[in-house]
Amino acid sequence: MRRYGTAGRYLLLCAVWGTxxxxxxxxxxxxxxxxxxxVxxxxxxxxxxxxxxxxxxDVRPRTRDDYVYVLVGGALIIGAHHAFLFAGQRYVTGGVAAVLLGLVPVVTPALxxxxxxxxxxxxxxxxxxxLGFAGVVVIADPDPANVADSVLGVS
Structure with missing residues (x-):
């Protein structure tokens, strides 16, 4: 059973993350x-x-800089990013949101x-x-009929 533990945890992560x-x-x-x-x-x-x-x-922050990184990272990278993501997803489909978010690591080298x-x-x-762009689109599988309407957002 231990032999497949890492693969099992990976598949569980994929299933949870994929939803x-x-x-x-x-x-x-x-x-x-x-x-x-x-929430x-x-x-x-x-x-x-x-x-x-x-x-x-023990992963507690040790220095003042550690606390700053945790607070700023938590507020901006997690908090603000996902607040805007959830607010924006009211106006686009989950497939379009997945493609846009999935493109972040893909376009980073170009930017x-x-x-x-x-x-x-x-x-x-x-x-x-x-290849990364193509992979994101294949995985997200957005409905081509909805893409044009979805990327326009609120009208």
Whole structure:
């Protein structure tokens, strides 16, 4: 049983993570966006703290800078990002939201090249960006009939 533990945990993570946009679509039908996002991450934080506590690993911030990184990262990367994501998903389909969010790591190499001239954008990088984009679209499987309406947002 232990032999397949890592693969099993990976598949469980994929199943849970893969339902995020679908669950958000369902929840947003009846709940306000920002409080819904907050409750979702409160539950996730509780589970994460329980897992860390159970592991016995001490991950407490040690320095003032550690606290700043945790607070700013939590407020902006988790809090603001997902507040805007949930608010925006009221106006676009889960498939479009998944494609847009999935594109973040795909377009990063191209955007990095614009601001960091020491980063080389090679043919391999371009191929990776193109394959990443195609992969995001295949996985999200947006309905082509809804894409034009969805990307317009609120009219």
């Amino acid at each position: 995020a946009f679908m669950a958000t679509d369902v929840g947003l039908a009846d709940l306000p966006a920002v409080p819904f996002a907050a 979702r991450f409160d539950v996730a934080a509780g589970l994460l703290f329980a897992a860390v506590f159970a592991s016995g690993v 990095t090249r614009l601001v960091a001239t020491d980063e080389e954008f090679t043919a391999a990088t371009a191929l990776g960006v193109a």
